[in-house]
Amino acid sequence: MKKITALSLAIVLTLTALLTACSSGQPHKEGASAAGSSNEEVTLKLWYPGTDETVTETVEAIIQKFETKNPGIKVEATFIPWAEYFQKLTVAYSGGMQPDVQGLGFGQLISTVSQGKYLNLTPFIEADKWEGQKDFFPDILTAGQYEGGQYGLLLPEIRPLAWRKDYFKEAGLDADSPPKTFDEIFEYADKLKVVEGGKTVRGGIDIQTSNGEQSYLSLLLLLGEDFYDAEGDPTFDSPVSVQPVQKQVDLYKAGAIIPSNQQQASGTPFQNSQAAMAFTSTQAAASLQKSIGSDKIGWVLPPAGPDGRQTALMLGTFLSAAGQTKHPKEAWAFIKYWFEKDNVLEFTSKSGAIPPLQSLRDEYVKLGEGNEIAFEALKDAKGYGASGSWSINVKYLRIALEEAFNGIRPVEEALKENAKMAREEIANAK
Template sequence: MKRFKVAPLALLLSSSLLFAACSAGGQDGKPAAGGGSAAGGKQATVKFWYPSNDDQTTNAAKKVIDGFQKENPNIKIELTTIPWKDYFQKLSVAYSGGIAPDVHGLGFGQLISTVDQDKYMDLNRFIKADSWQGKDDMFPSVMKAGEWNGGQYGILMPEVRPLEWRKDFFKEAGLDPDKAPATLDEIFDYAEKLKVVKDGKTVRAGIDIQTGNGEQSYFSLLLMLGKDIYDDKGSPTFDSPESIELVEKMVKLYKSGAIIAANQQQLNGTPFQNSLAAMSFSSSPSVSILQKAVGADKVGWSLPPKGPTGKQTSLMLGTFLSMSKSSKAPDESWKFIKYWFDQKNIYDFCVETGFVPPLKSVKDKYVKAAPENAVVFKAMDDARGYGASKYWDVNIKYLRIALEEGYNGLKPVAQALKENAQKARDEIKNGK
C-alpha cells in the first residue's frame, strides 16, 4: 500500500536455468564447518528463485542482491524470476529432479500445503545458532505463518488486502469519495452504482472480483462473515449456507455487469490495477503500481466492513523466503535470507514493492513516509490467511471449479458448491 516508486517483473525461465550451479559446503542440508563454502576465499553460489509478475519486484530484488554481493564478494546470488502462473510447477519439477534452488520464494498456499513433504530447511537451527534478533522484531503473525510442528520453514513478506477504492470513480457515481462501504451489503450496492456500461458492455466494473482462479477475492468477502474455506482438518466448508448465499450475490453482480470477467493470475494485472474497476481487495504490491500510475490521492484505503461478529478481518497472504533442505550452501543461503530481512533492506524492498514490512521497528518509519500505510498495520491486527493443511490444493482446485461453474451458468450456485465440496471430501478420503 505505498505511494512510492515501483516497476514490473515477468522474466520467463529458460531451460538452462533448471540446472544447479555447483557450490561447495555442507552435505544433506548441514552447515559446513568453518564458515561454509565461501570460507578460505572460495566463491560460493546461492541459487535464488523468486515469483512475480512485475518489474517492480524484480528490480527491488536485484537491489537487495547487489547490496549483499558488495558486502559478501565471495558469495554469488544467481537470481531467476518466474511468473506466478508458472512458478510452483517449475519449482516442483526442480525439487523432483534434485535441482531445487537454495533459496526461493513460496506463495502462502504453496508453503502450507507442502511443508509436510520434508523439502524445506528448518530455519530455527540458524536462528538459534545466530541468536538472530530479527525474530523478536517480527510481528508474531508473520513468524507463525511459516511454522510447522515446531519448525520455522519460511519467513513471510506479508501483503494484506483491506478494501481499496478509486476516489475519482466514486465521485463520478455521486458517492462520497472519502467514505467506504460500511457493510457487506453496501459493497454490493455500491458495485451496482459504480459500474459503467456503454453500448450494452461493461467498460468499468463496480468491484474487482476475479471469475477465473478467483478464490482470493471470494475469500476476502467470506472472511467478513467469519467463515472459512475448510476446517482445521482440511475438510471443505465452502458449501456452507453462508458461502452459498455469498456466491449467489457475486454471480448476480457478474450477470448484471458489475463484474468484469478476469483471471486472478493474468500477467497484465487485474481490472482494478488497470483502472477498470472501482473497488477491490487487491494485494498491496499490485495497488502500489496503480498508485504510481494514477496518483496515490485517487486511491482510498479502509478496513473491510464489519461482519456479523463485529470483526473486520482482512485477508493476509504474501511471499515466504524458504531454503531447500538439500542446499549445498546452507550457511550462505541463511546469510542472504538474514540480509534480506535486515531493517534497512526490508524497508527499502517494501517501499519499492508495496509489501508490508514484517518488522515492528520499521512500522513508524513506513507510516510516516506514507500515512495511508497506517491502514495496513491496523489490518494486520485482525488479518489471516489460509490455515496450514496438506489438503489446501485439493480444496482450492474444487473451489475454483465451483466458482467458475456458477459464474458461467453451468450449474446453480448451490449445486456447484455442494457437488465440488463433496468431490474434495472424496478425494481427501481416498488419499488421491
C-alpha cells in the same frame, strides 16, 4: 595373510602422505567470514515469483548490497510470473534442479511443507541467536512454522479495500466514503459499473471469476467463515459460505464484474484501471499508485460484516531455502540479510508488502497514508491455515466458483457437489 597386511599398511601410509601434502598442514574449514563457506566463490540461485518492475528492481538492489558485503557469494535471480511459478518450481524440485533460495506464496508453503522439500531454518536461527526472531510479529513468524521448525519467513501483504476516488466522483458517489458494511459492497459495485453498448467497460468491483478463491475468501472472512476447517475438511458448502458467492454471481450477471483470472500476467481489472474497487494486495495497489497518482486511490479496512468483523485476508511471500541446497549457510545468510531492518524497510516501502518487524512500525507508517491502514489491518488479519489438504480444497473451490459464474450449475449446487468431491478425495488420500 602377512602379505595382505603389509600391502594394506603401505596403501594407508601412501594415502596419509598424500592427504597431508594436499592439506598443507591446515584443517579443512567450512564457511566464509560472512556466510560460512569455503574461500571459493559460491553462487546461490534465487527464484522469486512476480515480474513487476517495482519488485524486481528492489530485489536486485538487495542482492547487490548483499554481494558487496559478502564478496564470496553471488546471487543469480530469476523472476517468474505468478501464473507459471509454482508449476515450474515443482518441476525443478522433481528433477533435482531446484533453486537454493525461493519465494513461496502463502498457500504454496503451507501445502507442501510436509513433503520435506525445504530447509529447516531453526538450527541457523538458534546458532546465530538471531535478534530478528524476537522482533517479528508473533503470528507472522508462526505462519512459516511446521512441527516446531521454521521453514519460511513471511513478507506479508494484506487485502484491505482499495477504491478509485476518481471513479466514485464520476458515479456521483462521495469519493471519501467507501462502503462501510458487507451489503454496501455489492450496492456500491452495482452503482460504479460502466456499461457501454451492452458491454462492461469498467467493473464496479474486481472479483476474479477464474482461480478466484482469494476474492471469495476476502468476503467470506467478513462473515466469520473459512472455506475449510482446522482438520482440512471443506466448509465452502455451508449456508453462510453460499451467500457471498450468490451475491458475486448476481453482480456478474448485472455486468458489474469483468471476467478475470487472479493469476493472469497482464494484471487484474483494478490494476488495469478497469474496476472501481478491489480487495487487492498492498503490493498491487502500490504499483498502481505509482502509475496514476496516490491521490486517486483510497485505502480502508474491509467493510464490517454482520457482527462487525473487519477481517482482512493476509497472504504474502515466504522466503525459504531448499532442503537439498549445497550451500545452506549461505542461503540462510542471504535470507537473514534480506530481513535486516534497513532492507526490509526498503523492500516493503517499494513493493507494497508490510514490514513483519514490530520495531519498524512507526517508521513505515510515516512513509505513506495507506501504511497506517496496513498495520491496523494486521490486528485482525487471517491467512490460510496450514493443511496438507489445502490444494484439494482450492482445486474444487475454484471449479465450483467457475461453474457458478458461468451458469453451468446453480450456485448452491456447484458448491455442494464440489465440496462432496473434495471430501472424497481427501478421505482417499489418508
